[in-house]
Amino acid sequence: MRADAVRRREAIVRAARRLFAEAGGSIALDAVAEAAGVGIATLYRNFESREALVEQVALAILSDLDDATAELAEHLRDEPGPAWQAYVVRLVELDLGALAAALSVDLAGGLSVLVQDAQTHSLTQVEEALNGVREARLVPADLEALEFIVAIGIATRPQPLAVTRAAPHMVERLVGLVIAGLRAEATS
Amino acid sequence: MRADAVRRREAIVRAARRLFAEAGGSIALDAVAEAAGVGIATLYRNFESREALVEQVALAILSDLDDATAELAEHLRDEPGPAWQAYVVRLVELDLGALAAALSVDLAGGLSVLVQDAQTHSLTQVEEALNGVREARLVPADLEALEFIVAIGIATRPQPLAVTRAAPHMVERLVGLVIAGLRAEATS
DNA sequence: TCATAACCGGAGGATTATCGTCCGTATAAA
DNA sequence: TTTATACGGACGATAATCCTCCGGTTATGA
Numbered sequence: 223m224r225a226d227a228v229r230r231r232e233a234i235v236r237a238a239r240r241l242f243a244e245a246g247g248s249i250a251l252d253a254v255a256e257a258a259g260v261g262i263a264t265l266y267r268n269f270e271s272r273e274a275l276v277e278q279v280a281l282a283i284l285s286d287l288d289d290a291t292a293e294l295a296e297h298l299r300d301e302p303g304p305a306w307q308a309y310v311v312r313l314v315e316l317d318l319g320a321l322a323a324a325l326s327v328d329l330a331g332g333l334s335v336l337v338q339d340a341q342t343h344s345l346t347q348v349e350e351a352l353n354g355v356r357e358a359r360l361v362p363a364d365l366e367a368l369e370f371i372v373a374i375g376i377a378t379r380p381q382p383l384a385v386t387r388a389a390p391h392m393v394e395r396l397v398g399l400v401i402a403g404l405r406a407e408a409t410s
Numbered sequence: 411m412r413a414d415a416v417r418r419r420e421a422i423v424r425a426a427r428r429l430f431a432e433a434g435g436s437i438a439l440d441a442v443a444e445a446a447g448v449g450i451a452t453l454y455r456n457f458e459s460r461e462a463l464v465e466q467v468a469l470a471i472l473s474d475l476d477d478a479t480a481e482l483a484e485h486l487r488d489e490p491g492p493a494w495q496a497y498v499v500r501l502v503e504l505d506l507g508a509l510a511a512a513l514s515v516d517l518a519g520g521l522s523v524l525v526q527d528a529q530t531h532s533l534t535q536v537e538e539a540l541n542g543v544r545e546a547r548l549v550p551a552d553l554e555a556l557e558f559i560v561a562i563g564i565a566t567r568p569q570p571l572a573v574t575r576a577a578p579h580m581v582e583r584l585v586g587l588v589i590a591g592l593r594a595e596a597t598s
Numbered sequence: 599t600c601a602t603a604a605c606c607g608g609a610g611g612a613t614t615a616t617c618g619t620c621c622g623t624a625t626a627a628a
Numbered sequence: 629t630t631t632a633t634a635c636g637g638a639c640g641a642t643a644a645t646c647c648t649c650c651g652g653t654t655a656t657g658a
Contacts, residue, residue: 223604230605252645263606264605322573375573389560392561403588406590412626439618450617
């Protein structure tokens with residue numbers, strides 16, 4: 223594969239990810255191509271279908287999630303509080319809400335085995351890392367990985383511009399309250 | 411106006427509200443008419459434009475919000491805790507998230523004065539009621555009405571079906587955590 | 599430097615979704 | 629019973645998105 227072709231392919235996935243994060247799924251493929259600085263034909267040459275593109279975006283996000291989780295696990299023993307806080311910040315930046323929207327809109331007919339496996343793997347990692355977090359009393363003992371991730375996803379769904387303008391940083395605040403709520407539940 | 415015409419008009423607003431709540435704005439008007447059990451022509455006869463319909467939905471929701479806020483204010487002195495909890499439950503049922511989505515998608519060109527005024531009025535009511543809540547130490551002293559309502563709106567945005575199936579009652583749980591977080595902030 | 603295989607862009611026809619009008623029919627009200 | 633008011637849904641118009649096709653460009657290796 224030619225080097226420039228690889229670059230273009232990656233640019234397309236990056237652009238798609240950004241657009242999904244801004245709008246929450248159901249983006250026109252023309253718009254993705256334009257955002258990637260690429261002709262529409264190049265997009266279709268690289269991705270057989272919309273589903274194939276969404277799949278790559280999903281895998282990219284899940285891979286980032288794994289990185290973050292690994293980092294959490296690494297620093298959890300030394301300083302659980304800061305590690306946990308940093309983890310949550312990274313999760314917010316992952317646009318998990320956009321991922322959920324994209325998967326549901328564009329892969330409504332069932333996820334591919336590839337994505338399913340990646341999802342399961344990521345959740346298992348989170349589940350493991352959560353053990354340490356539970357021990358540090360930062361979250362309730364019965365908090366499950368799935369519900370935690372879904373909660374973050376809901377809180378970080380792409381918002382209408384009007385909302386962002388009316389109350390900036392509201393997502394960060396919301397997530398902060400959720401984390402505070404989890405800690406309160408853990409210590410009560 | 412003929413009595414059956416009034417019934418149909420109301421049915422249309424109800425159906426639109428329900429569909430907006432399920433899908434989050436940008437519903438085909440044909441679908442609204444069908445859900446209301448009404449011909450598409452009847453919808454266009456009652457509402458000059460999509461905007462006019464969305465506006466009525468918005469006013470209906472804001473009116474319900476006012477009712478809930480009045481009820482909160484009434485019971486706040488006697489039993490602040492339960493009153494606050496009941497209020498939050500009612501807010502979740504209002505589909506404020508769907509309202510935000512609908513307003514932003516369909517009334518992107520600026521809200522009508524009617525809706526703006528209703529919005530301002532509702533927020534003022536909430537702001538007043540919050541005084542009692544703050545005194546009861548259920549929320550931080552500096553919590554503003556707007557950010558509280560926006561937070562509830564974000565948490566109650568319509569979710570993809572897959573999310574609801576993967577983690578049922580997650581919205582309630584999330585809102586519960588936010589409330590717990592607010593209380594924790596208030597007493598720390 | 600050159601030959602060539604790999605790759606690109608974007609115009610444009612096809613497809614699909616939604617809109618909103620029109621008119622023959624039905625029904626509430628007096 | 630009469631009639632003004634209101635209804636339904638088919639249908640042509642409009643708009644958005646899809647995705648193929650082909651003349652032209654560029655990376656790569658000798």
